[in-house]
Amino acid sequence: MTNDLYIISSVFHLLIAAGVLASRPNNKAFLVFTRFNRQRYQLLQPCLVSLVASKEQVLYLEDVSAVKQRKKNANVMLDFARHHQISQVFVGNDRHVEFQYLAYRLQKEIPALKSVYLDEGLYSYIGRKASNSFAERVIDQGLKRLVYGAWWQTPKTIGASRYIDEAWLAYPKQACSILQSKPCYQLPSEGFDSLVFKEFIACWGQLFNLPEGLGKVNFILTITDEKNFIKFPNYQQSMADLVMTLVTQGKRVAVKYHPNANQQDLLGLSKLSDQVIILPSELPFEILLPLLSESILIAEFSSTLITSRLLRPKMPVWSIVHASQNVPEELSHLCSVLEIMSFSIEELKQKIKEA
Numbered sequence: 001m002t003n004d005l006y007i008i009s010s011v012f013h014l015l016i017a018a019g020v021l022a023s024r025p026n027n028k029a030f031l032v033f034t035r036f037n038r039q040r041y042q043l044l045q046p047c048l049v050s051l052v053a054s055k056e057q058v059l060y061l062e063d064v065s066a067v068k069q070r071k072k073n074a075n076v077m078l079d080f081a082r083h084h085q086i087s088q089v090f091v092g093n094d095r096h097v098e099f100q101y102l103a104y105r106l107q108k109e110i111p112a113l114k115s116v117y118l119d120e121g122l123y124s125y126i127g128r129k130a131s132n133s134f135a136e137r138v139i140d141q142g143l144k145r146l147v148y149g150a151w152w153q154t155p156k157t158i159g160a161s162r163y164i165d166e167a168w169l170a171y172p173k174q175a176c177s178i179l180q181s182k183p184c185y186q187l188p189s190e191g192f193d194s195l196v197f198k199e200f201i202a203c204w205g206q207l208f209n210l211p212e213g214l215g216k217v218n219f220i221l222t223i224t225d226e227k228n229f230i231k232f233p234n235y236q237q238s239m240a241d242l243v244m245t246l247v248t249q250g251k252r253v254a255v256k257y258h259p260n261a262n263q264q265d266l267l268g269l270s271k272l273s274d275q276v277i278i279l280p281s282e283l284p285f286e287i288l289l290p291l292l293s294e295s296i297l298i299a300e301f302s303s304t305l306i307t308s309r310l311l312r313p314k315m316p317v318w319s320i321v322h323a324s325q326n327v328p329e330e331l332s333h334l335c336s337v338l339e340i341m342s343f344s345i346e347e348l349k350q351k352i353k354e355a
Helices: 013-021 040-041 069-081 097-109 132-146 195-205 226-231 235-246 283-291 303-311 327-338 344-355
Strands: 003-008 028-036 058-060 088-091 114-118 167-170 184-186 219-222 254-256 276-278 296-299 319-320 341-343
Touching: 003 069, 003 097, 003 219, 013 114, 013 283, 013 303, 028 069, 040 097, 058 069, 088 097, 097 219, 195 254, 195 276, 219 235, 219 344, 226 235, 235 254, 235 344, 276 303, 296 303, 303 319, 319 344, 327 341
Parallel strands: 003 028, 003 088, 028 058, 088 114, 114 167, 167 184, 219 254, 219 296, 254 276, 296 319, 319 341
Antiparallel strands: none
């Protein structure tokens, strides 16, 4: 048995890590939560037992941005990995100091150590353009090397640092050009179909006060972060018109706001009809998918599209293209390959009427 370390700093990282570790039953999994919301971590405690056998296999590091604390966290993580004789590291963001320091030190001590980048979402397919800016490539990298050490490297995109040996992606053939310079492999789909993964997701869902009748929902509509509303002309009215078109056709609609909505119905969509239900905004979208057996997903361009295809490959998915929205060519191509249909609001309304 070999020991695997999963570094988790977001809900999406946890989801992917859970699927991967479930596919590796002969390996012992260790979880490190870093830069992860403490309240969410504490809420998840009853569910983590689905993934690991003992609390000794889990480490939580406080999310503090101070340089001194980041250095401390990096050393605590290194000691944890050494103590448990880790031979393989899985990470969703190699831009974090904690991971790079760990990999830098362990690679010297364990020549056979393998570090794997786990699919982080859209950046895996369209790249992270900000990583190639002068500010990050020169200024930020110079400052971090001065503060942390010469081992620091600003990768050209997430997953592309020299500390990553290979990438495991939902859609390896569609990886952005920078990631294609590394060996890219398919995420083990069997893990996401396993009992371990399903029990973990079910437990997670039970932590929330979910509305009744989710199994009867016809459409689930995801709403972008409030800060993006201003980017799209008449956003509130457009989404209200879309919802009214659905309910006029006798459809039951579940609306999932971005977590930053803080439980608010920011667009007032529930006032339009009793056929509209508002889901808890802090509820991770991923745990909804198994509960929506007959639904069609209408989503903004985000990692939601990738997640839905990974967890519910047969679910119909329609993506919204707003007026004046500039969709990256790589993302449009990915949606085409994944058979995700893209529509303007007016096209969606017409399609719903014709359905």
